[in-house]
Amino acid sequence: MKRTPIQATVVALIAALSCASARASDPKFVTFPANIAxxxxxxxxxxxxxxxxxSPIYDNYRPQVQLSGERDRVTCAVRIPQSIEKVExxxxEEVxxxxxxxxxxxxxxxxFTVYEGGRLVGEGQVK
Known part of the structure; x- marks a missing residue:
């Protein structure tokens, strides 16, 4: 079926609006540089x-972490305040x-989620 010029224009406008709408709903990210708390x-x-x-974890525990904005897991150190000593x-806990x-x-x-050898061991929220 052949479209008239008006039909083609309407289809093009609908497609353009759909793309613009999809871009408008793309998530926004908060980025943290390497080695920052x-x-x-x-x-x-x-x-x-x-x-x-x-078993509990102690200061400087280094699991794999996957944040909601990342596809891959990264190694992160978990720094636990001295007042807490460990997380059971x-x-x-706030760490x-x-x-x-x-x-x-x-x-x-x-x-975010926390993994150890592929096993899910923790979850949390960035403050």
Whole structure:
């Protein structure tokens, strides 16, 4: 079926508006440079099947972290305040992540997950 010039123009306008709408809803990111302190709330998951840990973590624990704005996991140091000393499975604490490379997180969904040897062991929110 052959389109008239008006029909072709309408189809082109609808396509253009759809693309503009998709761009307008693209997520915004917050970017953190490498080796900067990122304040987070970290929940260490208790062991349950293929998820969680049995033992606590201590200062300078270095898991793989996947932030909501990243496809890949990066190694980050978890810096635990001296007043806390350790984080037990099932516990949520305010700690600091220091990642070895630039990372970003989706601005309105500042979540992340923590992995150890491919096993999900924690989750949290960037402050």
């Amino acid at each position: 990122i304040n987070v709330a970290l929940k260490l998951l208790p062991a349950a099947g293929k998820v969680g840990r049995v 499975p099932g516990q949520t 600091v992540l220091v990642c070895g490379e630039r990372v970003r997180v989706i601005e309105d969904r500042r979540s």
